[in-house]
Amino acid sequence: MAAVILYGTETGTGELVADAIADVLAADYDPSIYDMAEYAAEDLDTDDFLVVVCSTYGEGELPSSALPFADELDEEKPDLTGMRFSVFGMGDTVYDDTFNRGGEIMAEKLTALGAVEVGEHYRHDASSAEKPAKAAEAWAERLKPVIDEA
Template structure:
């Protein structure tokens, strides 16, 4: 199973989490393409059978600048990803209230519009509660890996 892993980050946490996730998924036997910086061409070239996105939130619920070109291009080119299982790990801070994890949520909604299939409900990691998101993500990741391998 070919899995593409992308990230969008301001300060590096989401990038680091995606790197760690790539190692964990590869160790579990998945064929991982860690696409960095996120790029539509690279995603399509990877011919992914599954997609994982790790993305933080900045501003007032906005996507990090680093992943904006990917998001805009995905919206413009609109390559259908029909039935492709995906998961999103959103990084945010609940002290921002309504905009908590909105960056990840925007990507999630766009992937759904492209007809990809959410394999597992989005994981929302709260920077006001944890300083080790890569550890907190492990149970979710293991479930995600299991779903890809079994279904």
């Protein structure tokens, strides 16, 4: 099974996290990594396992690189029945009410189109001492058995 990793980022941390996840999944799942700004909704394949890496920007919005993909999902409404995905979200608990909202928005959009979220929806906290890429590596290790359940 192939893994497709899509990331949405404002500052580039999402790309670093996506790379860390890809390194862990590389041996078993031949992951492909794409910036959401450069990925078309029509390219989603329900046979792939989708990993979404998404930061939160502003007052709980999607980062700028995620907006084109999110808008296209809303406009095209592809049937994602049968697709399984997992989310690694990034945010900061300083923003109490909107903490990690970017990842949650993407999960809501995908499930509304028929995809099923599986595994742990990770919510990284930028206010913690935990480095995002290290957290992503550990999360990706826990994700492997979930991917294999297909």
